[in-house]
Amino acid sequence: MNQLPTLLPTSAADETYGGVTYHIGGELVPVLSIDVSGQSVYFEHHILLWKNSTVRIGLKPLKGAVKRMxxxxxxxxxxxxxxxxxxxxxDGAGHIVPIHLAAGEELHVREHQFLAATASVDYTFERVRGISNMLFGQSGFFIDKFRSHAADGVLWVHGYGNVFEKVLGPGETIDIEPGGWLYKTPEVRMETVVDRLTSGLFGAGVNFIVNRFTGPGRVGIQSMYMNYASADN
Structure with missing residues (x-):
């Protein structure tokens, strides 16, 4: 039997990496707590739960502002x-996953699933065309790209349900429901596979669509899969 995807840890206590110490706790709606005394972090809007009054909040501009706009x-x-x-x-049941990125390492994350990252991690994006056409009738979706440049860093992502990881060997493949993949390492190739299922009755049929991932590399899978439509631009 092939190696099954592995359930990732659902909690962390006094974990230190990339200049920060963090904790992950809670069962249904987990909470990520980060000591930012020695290293700043940036995060997605509207996810703040609480903070010490001494913690300062500001705005961090992202690279490629014109392209993003x-x-x-x-x-x-x-x-x-x-x-x-x-x-x-x-604001949803799920699983917070910490990804430790050594200097020079990169991870590709499904859009809308980024939670937070240390200041040493760069944040860019890429539009993937074609896959979303078949799902939403639109022009594609975005993959967020995170790369730790000059120093080690931490990236935290949120998966719905539980998060499992599959390590693919060279040439090994796995098919995942289009809303089920959470992240992948850059060397993993992703493509869309469409099977036309027909009943033979009056020509009725339906498309069966999966994303196929080919190794080597790692793929994160969320058990409560989500499909987000991206607006045409």
Whole structure:
């Protein structure tokens, strides 16, 4: 039997990496708490749960502002700096996954699933055309790209349901429901596979669509899959 995807840890206590110490706790709606005394973090708008009053909040401009504006994406993210602790949660049942990125490492994340990252992690994006056409009748969707440039960093993502990880060997493939994949390493190739299922009755049929991922590399899978339509731009 092939190796099954592995359930990732659902909690963390006093985990230190990339200049921050963080905690993940809670069962249904998990909470991420980060000590930002030594390193600032940036995060998606509207996910703040609580913070020490000493933690300062500001705006962090993102690279490629003009390109982002033309794509209808956010140009700024919110940034928190210490001393103190700040906590985040998303308004939905799920699983917070910390990804430790050594200097030079990169991860590709499904749009709308980014939670927070340390200041050493760059945030860019890529539009993927064609896949969303068959799902939403639109021109594609976005993949967020995170790369730790000069130093180690941490990226936190939120998956709905539980998050599993599949490690693919060279040439190994896995088919995932289009709303079920959460992240992948850059070397993993993703393509859309469409099977036409017909009943033979009056020519009735339906398309069966999956995303096929080909290794080597890692793929994150969320058990409560989500499909987001992206507006045409």
């Amino acid at each position: 033309m794509a209808g994406m956010q140009v700024f993210v919110t940034e928190a700096s210490g001393p103190g602790v700040i906590a985040f949660s998303r």
